[in-house]
Amino acid sequence: MMTSESTAIDVPESSSVPKRKASLMAASRDGKGIAIFDFILRLGAIVCALAAAATMGTSDEDLPFFNQFFQFQASYDDIPTFQFFLIAMAMIAGYLVLSLPFSIVSIVRPHAAGPRIVLLIFDTVALALNISAAAAAADVVYLAHNGNATTNWFAICQQFGDFCRKVSGAVVASFASSVVFMLLVVMSGLALRRQ
Amino acid sequence: MMTSESTAIDVPESSSVPKRKASLMAASRDGKGIAIFDFILRLGAIVCALAAAATMGTSDEDLPFFNQFFQFQASYDDIPTFQFFLIAMAMIAGYLVLSLPFSIVSIVRPHAAGPRIVLLIFDTVALALNISAAAAAADVVYLAHNGNATTNWFAICQQFGDFCRKVSGAVVASFASSVVFMLLVVMSGLALRRQ
Incomplete structure (x- = not known):
């Protein structure tokens, strides 16, 4: 086990195969492909996060009638969960933009473990923030669609x-x-493994 | 960079230092300490997940009075989010128990990357499930405590x-x-790095 691994790691340095084949092997082995895919995924995630934040930020609706009991107007900032969602998704989009340089460093220098570990730690935190915002907002959306009889919370999606x-x-x-x-x-874990 | 890494990896095999020192260095370098800490953390997480599931599962309250409009009784299975929470936390406790053998394999064989990668993948999925259940339930708890004026959802924690x-x-x-x-x-990422 150990022997085969250390042999695999030494290949890019002390190989006697032709140069092109060696560099191809090194590219696939050292996680350059993973680093490029990582960069592309980050671009996609930026689009998703910005779309989520922008859609939430522009979601308000006024109904064309009112009475003395209810204010027939709904906006994201009436519901604290949606405020948290907007802030969290904006932070995540910002983090993703800031993480792009680290991803580029991983492409240029596939052997450097530092950027990958930094990305792994912050990606884990961002995953937690992102999914907690999404789950909490999904929960409010579910309540808005279906309401809850026990707690006497009514569905509001008929109106809004x-x-x-x-x-x-x-x-x-x-x-x-x-x-x-x-x-x-x-x-990130797989790319760290390949070094 | 490359040179120093491959040197570091080769140390456990081709070192000339005394045997005991070499094995100590190998233990700290190959992530045996991380594997043991991993095992202990899993035990702690099992306790947390079981406590969460058990507390949720036994959370019902009947009020000693009723009228014709409301059924003054609250239980976790009146609220779908709490049902999801209970199921998710039970699944996570079960997953953690099943993951213990892999963690033990990581302690016994710190060089084996397979168990660590399996754990990394499933831990990521379990993290997502766990935090989405926690965030959704926290959201309902917030609404139960504070209510929401816009959507006309009232706080129920005064009663329950x-x-x-x-x-x-x-x-x-x-x-x-x-x-x-x-x-x-x-x-897991750091342990994969050390191999």
């Missing part, structure tokens, strides 16, 4: 259909970026 | 104080096990 649709879309986008983060975390 | 306290405790326990999973994921 557009609001509910926008918010649901934002939740879907944030779950998509959560899935990307899960892939990124596992890929 | 014991229910709310139990459910809040379960949420805290599940956030604790989420933090353990984040540590486990990062430690």
Whole structure:
């Protein structure tokens, strides 16, 4: 086990195969492909996170009538969970932009473990933040659609259909970026393994 | 960079230092300490996950009065989010028990990358499941405590104080096990790095 691994690691340095084959092997073995895929996934996650934040931020709906009991107006900042969602997704989009240089360093220098470990730690934290925002918002969306009889919480999506649709879309986008983060975390582990 | 790494990896095989020192260095370098810490953290996470599931499962409260409008009884299975929470935390406790053998293999054979990669992948999935259950339940707990004026959802914790306290405790326990999973994921990455 140990012997085969240390042999595998030594190949890029002390190989006698032709140069092109060696560099191809090194590229696939040292995780350059993983680093490039990592970069592309981050770009996709930025799109998802920004879409989630923007959709949530623009989700407000006024109904064209009112009475003295209810204020027939719904906006994301009436519901603290959606405020948290907006802030969390904006932070995650910002983090993803800041993480791109580290991802580029991983492409340029596949042997450097430092950037990958930094990315692994912060990706794990970002995954937790992202999925907690998504799950909490999904929960409110579920309540808004279905209500709850025991606690006497009524569904509001009959009145605020557009609001509910926008918010649901934002939740879907944030779950998509959560899935990307899960892939990124596992890929960071695999890339560290290959060194 | 490359040279120093391959030297570091070769040390356990081709060192000339005395045997005991070499094995000590190998133990600290190959992540045996990380593997043992991993095992202990898993035991802690099992306790947290079981506590969360058990607390949620036993959280029901009947009030000693009723009228024709409301059924003054609250239980976790009146609220789908809490059902999901219970199922998710039970699954996570089960997964953690099943993951212990892999953790033991990592202690016995610190060089084997297979068990660590398996653990990394499943830990990431379990982290996502755990934190989504915790965040969704925390959201319902927040609504139960504070209500929401816009959507006309009223706080129920005035009536169901014991229910709310139990459910809040379960949420805290599940956030604790989420933090353990984040540590486990990062430690798996570090342990893979050291090989």
